[in-house]
Amino acid sequence: MEKLYYSISEVAKELGENPSCIRYWSDSFSKFVKPTRNAKGNRLYKAEDIQTLRQIQHLVNVKGLKLEGVEKELRAGHSNVDKTVKAITSLKEIRSQLVQVRELL
Numbered sequence: 001m002e003k004l005y006y007s008i009s010e011v012a013k014e015l016g017e018n019p020s021c022i023r024y025w026s027d028s029f030s031k032f033v034k035p036t037r038n039a040k041g042n043r044l045y046k047a048e049d050i051q052t053l054r055q056i057q058h059l060v061n062v063k064g065l066k067l068e069g070v071e072k073e074l075r076a077g078h079s080n081v082d083k084t085v086k087a088i089t090s091l092k093e094i095r096s097q098l099v100q101v102r103e104l105l
Contacts, residue, residue, distance in 0.1 A: 005036070005044035014050065015057055025056050028067055032056075032074050054085045 012019040026033045026043065032052050035043035045053075052074070059070045 002047060005046060006050065008035075008043050008045070011045050011050055011053065015053060017057065022053065025053060029056060029071065029074065051085070054089065058085050058088070 006014075008019045008022055012022050015022065023043070026035055026049075029052070033045075033049050033056075035045045035049055038044055055074065056070055059065045059073055060067075065073065
């Protein structure tokens with residue numbers, strides 16, 4: 001069962017980025033990533049926000065786009081980026097499962 005909200009450290013660990021990078025992307029793309037805040041003021045991310053952050057990560061790190069280019073891609077709503085990110089995520093999960101199986105053997 002998935003959680004409803006994830007902390008910034010959980011999101012950073014999931015994406016393999018620094019929390020400061022996640023915070024920067026959240027602030028830079030506030031139209032697309034809208035974390036809620038708890039009583040202490042900490043950012044809490046939903047699964048949709050994490051998926052958008054994965055798209056941003058892919059566009060920045062793999063495609064080499066700058067922030068303006070990433071914003072244009074997100075505005076255009078290209079589904080190719082979403083499909084690519086989902087495929088990469090699935091493959092990483094499969095790989096981790098295979099590594100676990102290999103360790104058990």
